[in-house]
Amino acid sequence: MIAETILGLLPSLFGAVREAAALVSPRAGTIAKYAERFVTFAIQAEKDGLASSAILQGIGEIYVDLVEDVKLGVQ
Amino acid sequence: MFTWLEAHPVFYTMFFLPLALAIGGGIFNAFARKRTPEEYAAMPQRVAGFLRLMSAIFPDPDKTRDAAKQMMTNAPPSNPTRSLQAGESVPPPIPKPDTTAPLVLLLVAIGSVLSLTPYALCSCGPNQPALIPPNPDGANCNAKKTKRELDCVETHTTRAEIDACRADVKRSIDCATDAGVAAFVASKEGGT
Numbered sequence: 001m002i003a004e005t006i007l008g009l010l011p012s013l014f015g016a017v018r019e020a021a022a023l024v025s026p027r028a029g030t031i032a033k034y035a036e037r038f039v040t041f042a043i044q045a046e047k048d049g050l051a052s053s054a055i056l057q058g059i060g061e062i063y064v065d066l067v068e069d070v071k072l073g074v075q
Numbered sequence: 076m077f078t079w080l081e082a083h084p085v086f087y088t089m090f091f092l093p094l095a096l097a098i099g100g101g102i103f104n105a106f107a108r109k110r111t112p113e114e115y116a117a118m119p120q121r122v123a124g125f126l127r128l129m130s131a132i133f134p135d136p137d138k139t140r141d142a143a144k145q146m147m148t149n150a151p152p153s154n155p156t157r158s159l160q161a162g163e164s165v166p167p168p169i170p171k172p173d174t175t176a177p178l179v180l181l182l183v184a185i186g187s188v189l190s191l192t193p194y195a196l197c198s199c200g201p202n203q204p205a206l207i208p209p210n211p212d213g214a215n216c217n218a219k220k221t222k223r224e225l226d227c228v229e230t231h232t233t234r235a236e237i238d239a240c241r242a243d244v245k246r247s248i249d250c251a252t253d254a255g256v257a258a259f260v261a262s263k264e265g266g267t
Contacts, residue, residue, distance in 0.1 A: 042089075045086075045090075046083060050085075051210075053256055056250070057220070057250045059089075060220065061224075064241065067225060067228050068228050071228055
């Protein structure tokens, strides 16, 4: 029960961290943005009971987005 | 907490464990970073000895960071091997220190951590079910799809072009559903 509560709070916590980090530096904002995406996806995958191949696909898309941002720079 | 993790093995295996190991690796790298003799002298002796031991056992954090950066950015290493200039002689090889003892300690440490990690060795037992059922077709499908999307990022130069290319890949390959994976396996690309 405690674990469920903590998981429920994590996305909004990471959202606040991302906004604060973006004020510090673009790089910190990018790191926080992907940390938030990863955590949000993990929690949603757990809630939806995604299959392993669907989880792999989601992680792969987050990774390719990150590579794309690294190549083109954050806007 | 462990009961909850036991009830959510996919979450544990695919998210919690990799994240915990990554954080642990980061902490180890911070511990094992290079320090000057002055920094060691300013510490209590036992702490300085412990940190020297850590930096001797675990890999060089600078090299780890360089390798990770190179992997992410596809850039050349920061300390490339240069070719010899005319008239320059080959320097004598530097003798390598005996690394047997640190390697044994490293293997013992890894074994200790793994044995303390719940479920990490679970699937090795003959009567234990696999945490996640093997899905080679799904894994192959995702590997090829991710590779094609990374090719899009590599070959195109603007965000619009990259996004259009990635959208094409997403339309042609769907690895999230059993039907999509089956269609991929049946295709020429999946069969190779």
